[in-house]
Amino acid sequence: xxxxxxxxxxxxxxxxxxxxxxxxxxxxxxxxxxxxxxxxxxxxxxxxxxxxxxxxxxxxxxxxxxxxxxxxxxxxxxxxxxxxxxxxxxxxxxx
Numbered sequence: 001x002x003x004x005x006x007x008x009x010x011x012x013x014x015x016x017x018x019x020x021x022x023x024x025x026x027x028x029x030x031x032x033x034x035x036x037x038x039x040x041x042x043x044x045x046x047x048x049x050x051x052x053x054x055x056x057x058x059x060x061x062x063x064x065x066x067x068x069x070x071x072x073x074x075x076x077x078x079x080x081x082x083x084x085x086x087x088x089x090x091x092x093x094x095x
Contacts, residue, residue: 004057011049
C-alpha cells in the first residue's frame with residue numbers, strides 16, 4: 001500500500017541557496033530508488049523558513065530502504081548540521 005512521507009524542515013531563508021545542491025542530491029537519490037512515486041516541496045506562507053516535503057512511496061518498506069541508505073543519511077546529516085535543527089518525518093498511509 002502506498003505511503004506519504006511528510007518531511008518538515010525549519011531553516012533560515014538565507015541558507016536556501018547554500019542548501020539547494022544538497023536538496024537536489026536527496027531528490028536525485030529518491031527518484032532513483034525503487035518504490036519512489038513522487039515528491040513535492042512546499043514553503044509555508046505564514047511561517048517564513050518552514051518547508052514541507054511530501055514524498056509518495058509504493059510501500060513503507062521502499063521508504064525505509066531509502067531513508068537508511070548511506071548516501072541519503074550522509075546528505076541528511078549535512079543538511080541538519082547546516083540548518084542547526086533536526087528534520088522531522090511523519091508517515092501516513094491511505095485510510
